[in-house]
Amino acid sequence: MAGILEKRRTLHKQLAEQQYTNDQLQSQIEQLQTLANLGMVSAMIAHEINNILTPLENYAHLAIQNPDDEALIFKALRKTAANSQRASKILEAILSMTNDQDQVKTDCRINALVDDVFLCLARDFARDNINVSIQIPEDLTVRAQPVCLQQVLMNLILNAREAMLPKGGKLTIRAGQSHDSVMIEVADTGCGIEPDNLAKIFQPFFTTKDNKSKSERPGAGLGLAFCKKVVDGHNGIISVESEPGRGTTFKIILPKDS
Template sequence: MSQPASSNTTATADSQANEVAMLRDQVKRLQGMATLGELTGTATHEFNNVLMTVINYAKLGLRNEDKASRDKALTKILEASERAAQITNTILAQARNRSDAMGPVDLSGLVRETLVLMQREMQKYRISVETDLVDTATVHGSGNQIQRLLLNLLTNSRQAIGECGTLWIRVTGVETGEEGIQQIELTVRDSGKGIPEDVLPKIFDPYFSTKSGPDETGKGGTGLGLAACKDIIDEHNGRVRVESSVGRGTAFIIRFPASASQRAAA
């Protein structure tokens, strides 16, 4: 006895839905691997700079026997070594936590870690970074996914600025009546060229880009960065609004639900 046409249609739709879900999971895993690769590549350049500082000041200390020169060399070597430890700790933490499982995430801490890896790039383009990060800002989410969001936003802002500009990053709690802090707000604001009003509604569309292609660092121009950001925000039950003015810059304001521990502490 043949199956009704409606049953066959439903089975086909379910099969297609499952296939789409599997493909989305594969894309997320590939994006996670790409993010880890990007972090490792960035950290390699950062670590190489630190290593050259150590080598050069070690040579300086060996060439000069006076106490002042050696003290200066040892101080610079210590500072460079401490920065190297920051870089390796950030990469090791990312490598250990490859899971996208949800849990409490310290958003301010994640911003600081991400800026450690982006420092060389910001310095290269002479971009000043100003932060205003509340001490305790815990959201419920995936640290991997949110760091991917941060990397995409910071890279996008750096490209919008070009050279010699300012990037502001703010993390704060948002209170709702007498219930205390219910949301954590992340703001990434740049002094870049801004986004035209007619383009603004399209910036989160997949494959839409105002750039002709990746820049000299190999980043941007694919139209996938901001689309991925929107997916991550949606998956975390967050909301995003964009404020932009041509010639004055752009701000991404994102609100995530605060974690249960954050709400309880408030």
């Protein structure tokens, strides 16, 4: 009997020690996860703010190169101020997303969001031999967080442009609605995505751009991960179809009351 009791005490002691070890490991995992999340947030912020800094630089150069054109300088300064405010809103939105905070959604006119993206980019796509076709009903709206959805569209449009460089091609942005959802598509006739990469395309830090790529921007592998996080936050779906050498289509489906 004494032997059985001793074995039980030893077993309880071993279980207690194992539980303590497990608790310590769980605590370390949680700390590492916090650091990993912090790194992801920092990287996403850097990626999205960089998308805004490029046109800001373009506006500044435009003003410097035309010191006597007061109207042009005023226009460049006004757009610089608007993009600076946009950068601040993007920062707030990303921090809210990572903290799982509810974001204020409004009824957004999709045509206006797309127009603002092109104004923000300050790029003439025709100079890259890219024909832009926008097929969106004028009055079509979706309930969304405007700066986040706009940033999703910016990422998809920039990716489409880069996929068509240097040859050029056609960029098509279309939208429509059903009885309970809104669909937005961004399609290009660029280089396409290899089938093996399609399943990984929305993973953080996965990129198809390498040092030999003709892309103007190095690939961080965060733009599409950001897009997915935003769309998920709107209870929507983002998908991709692509054929190497023929082009790529990204499709977003959002509930009308997201």
